Amino acid sequence: METRPPLSFDNTEFAFEYKTGKELRKARFLFNVMGKGWLVKIGTRLTPWAIRVGLPIRGLVRSTIFEQFVGGETLAQTAGVARKLGEYNVQVILDYGVEGGDDGEKGFDHSTDEFINVINYAASQPNIPFMSIKVTGFARFSLLEKLDKAMAAGPETLMKRFLSSIDALSPEEKEEWHRVRHRMMRICETAAAKNVGVLVDAEETWIQDPVDALTILMMDTFNKEKCVVYNTIQHYRHDRLQFLKDSHAAAVQRNFILGAKLVRGAYMEKERRYAEEHNQSSPIQPDKAASDRDYNAGVAFSIDHLDRIALIVASHNEYSNLLAAELIGKKGIPASHPHIHFSQLYGMSDNITFNLAHAGFSVSKYLPFGPISDVIPYLMRRAQENTSVKGQTGRELALIQKELNRRQSA
Numbered sequence: 001m002e003t004r005p006p007l008s009f010d011n012t013e014f015a016f017e018y019k020t021g022k023e024l025r026k027a028r029f030l031f032n033v034m035g036k037g038w039l040v041k042i043g044t045r046l047t048p049w050a051i052r053v054g055l056p057i058r059g060l061v062r063s064t065i066f067e068q069f070v071g072g073e074t075l076a077q078t079a080g081v082a083r084k085l086g087e088y089n090v091q092v093i094l095d096y097g098v099e100g101g102d103d104g105e106k107g108f109d110h111s112t113d114e115f116i117n118v119i120n121y122a123a124s125q126p127n128i129p130f131m132s133i134k135v136t137g138f139a140r141f142s143l144l145e146k147l148d149k150a151m152a153a154g155p156e157t158l159m160k161r162f163l164s165s166i167d168a169l170s171p172e173e174k175e176e177w178h179r180v181r182h183r184m185m186r187i188c189e190t191a192a193a194k195n196v197g198v199l200v201d202a203e204e205t206w207i208q209d210p211v212d213a214l215t216i217l218m219m220d221t222f223n224k225e226k227c228v229v230y231n232t233i234q235h236y237r238h239d240r241l242q243f244l245k246d247s248h249a250a251a252v253q254r255n256f257i258l259g260a261k262l263v264r265g266a267y268m269e270k271e272r273r274y275a276e277e278h279n280q281s282s283p284i285q286p287d288k289a290a291s292d293r294d295y296n297a298g299v300a301f302s303i304d305h306l307d308r309i310a311l312i313v314a315s316h317n318e319y320s321n322l323l324a325a326e327l328i329g330k331k332g333i334p335a336s337h338p339h340i341h342f343s344q345l346y347g348m349s350d351n352i353t354f355n356l357a358h359a360g361f362s363v364s365k366y367l368p369f370g371p372i373s374d375v376i377p378y379l380m381r382r383a384q385e386n387t388s389v390k391g392q393t394g395r396e397l398a399l400i401q402k403e404l405n406r407r408q409s410a
């Protein structure tokens with residue numbers, strides 16, 4: 001059994017080794033600002049509008065929140081960030097902030113080509129094993145919505161419901177769905193050939209079922225020998241722990257490896273509002289404790305079934321990351337096991353990422369890139385998240401201050 005150094009997320013020397021004092025002070029200022037809810041509320045309303053009407057604020061956005069949370073506007077700019085992370089044994093999940101749909105089918109084809117460009121680039125780099133995609137980048141939202149509604153009826157398995165839902169489409173919509181499936185195939189074929197993992201982002205619950213079905217179809221094709229395709233499972237939903245177990249059962253039955261990226265989730269308020277407006281029961285857990293319980297149970301279940309599950313622990317929760325590391329250690333599983341990976345967002349929770357890397361675990365930063373106008377929605381979510389996540393901003397600030405004090409006294 002390998003001997004590992006003790007893991008602690010309080011070691012700020014490892015956490016911020018890659019940042020200069022000037023960069024740390026800049027991050028401290030930014031998190032201080034994001035800690036002021038009223039300021040974030042104004043900023044998240046005004047910034048998208050100002051960018052849209054062409055006010056000259058791009059320089060300010062670029063040098064503050066963009067620099068903190070985004071790799072760059074182009075792949076070339078992002079390469080520098082990826083190289084720097086690689087020096088500290090931290091890998092990268094590339095995410096291009098591409099949105100399809102503005103140009104209809106032409107826009108969806110363009111998005112697909114961009115995703116493939118990202119795969120080709122990732123394959124040329126030593127520390128970019130993954131990239132992420134959104135199915136809504138190359139599929140019409142309302143088409144997914146129609147399929148999801150058709151899938152809602154019937155107690156059969158997800159795949160049976162999915163296959164019968166295709167009958168609800170018109171001949172033109174069936175052709176449209178065929179093009180969606182073909183785009184997904186192109187992406188996954190390229191990824192399999194280039195040995196790059198594809199992480200399929202979660203979507204809103206009212207379009208998630210067809211996204212899940214499409215992703216499982218891709219796993220059944222491409223995940224026979226190794227894990228190429230990963231689904232994102234949001235544990236703030238009360239049904240997702242069972243979904244993870246059902247997906248594992250399908251993987252055993254169909255003889256493929258289940259790629260499972262476990263997250264808590266990103267659409268909670270939106271989901272509650274939608275359920276209320278449509279007079280539906282909420283898909284959201286009753287409280288945070290339930291979400292934490294299911295998330296940690298999902299981590300434990302996945303580690304118990306690593307022969308069939310390739311797990312990505314995508315979390316900013318220190319306890320969940322420590323739990324995963326401890327379970328791996330207790331079972332005598334090597335930290336470098338190909339079915340174990342950890343990930344956090346770039347610009348957040350460096351204390352988790354870099355201490356995991358220092359302890360020998362496979363860990364990455366989720367690194368978005370793209371033009372400022374494309375990544376503004378992502379940046380606004382990060383600003384809101386750091387205001388609303390209980391204690392997150394305070395924790396970031398405390399760790400940054402601790403490291404600045406340590407350097408001063410060293």
